[in-house]
Amino acid sequence: MTDGEGQRDRRHAYRAVGYIPADTFLHRMDPRTKLLTVLAISIAAFATISPLRTAILFAFVVCLAVAAGLVRPFSRGLLLLLPLLVFIVVIDIFFPEISSGHVYLSAQVGPFSSVITSGGLLYAAAKGIRILVIGGISFLFVMTTSYTDFVASLRISRLPPVIAFSLGYALKSMTALADDLRNIMDAQRSRALEFDRGTLIKNRRKLMALGVPMTVSILN
Structure with missing residues (x-):
């Protein structure tokens, strides 16, 4: 690999969020179909609190990124979500919306009551993966859809x-x-x-x- 090719490769690697021209099935897909896919996967992610089902959705999104040859920029995009992901998962672990199963820790933190349970851990894991699913499929839409094609498809839809x-x-x-x-x-x-x-x-x-x-x- 030449220095110029290496620089271009690193440049694409850091192009975490933005349209990346290529000739893949995702790039060729109608923007309206991709938008509906984003909505369908996002709704499916919100509709389940099972870590396994959410992980399956995320695996599907990763497969799309691999098929489109966007693994590196896709990974960089997910890194942008890391601070939000850690914050939400930590909050849900110590102050869960769902508390069920075995209790690992129960404590009073000022005016707040903190409890860590097996059910709460599973819910926090599902919520964390949900962020990756929604963020990942949204990044793929942006990376594979040009502004011109998207606006043209919206105009056709009237x-x-x-x-x-x-x-x-x-x-x-x-x-x-x-x-x-x-x-x-x-x-x-x-x-x-x-x-x-x-x-x-x-x-x-x-x-x-x-x-x-x-x-x-x-x-x-």
Whole structure:
């Protein structure tokens, strides 16, 4: 692999959320069909509290990513969900919505009552995997659907202009944020901050160097 190819490969690897041109069955699929698939899988994920069933849904989403050749950007996209995933799972473990089965720990934390049960652990696991399912299938939709094709399909469907504009603009915003992320990373690389070595999770400086500018970009 040449240096130019390596740089392009790393560039695609960090393109966590954004349209990635390719010729796969997911890219060729009608955007309306993909949107309905996203809705169907998301509804199915919300409709079950079984970790096994939710894991099967996630396995299906991963298979779609593998078939589309988007494993690396798909994995990078899921990393963006890691802080939210950890926060929700931890809260559900110590303060579960469902408490059943064997009690492992029961304690009073200030005004709050914390209890860890086998049923609560299973529910927290299902909820965590649910986030991966919904986030993963949404990322795949964004990665395989161009803004032009999506808007064209909405126009063909004769949706009300307000709805068509809102959906199209939402997809365009995701692509714009992905472009902002790449620009920020390029700017930080010019300051000798290397993102291509190690992982972002192990380096707080890297996270801050990306997190602060991206927060400003999102607010804008």
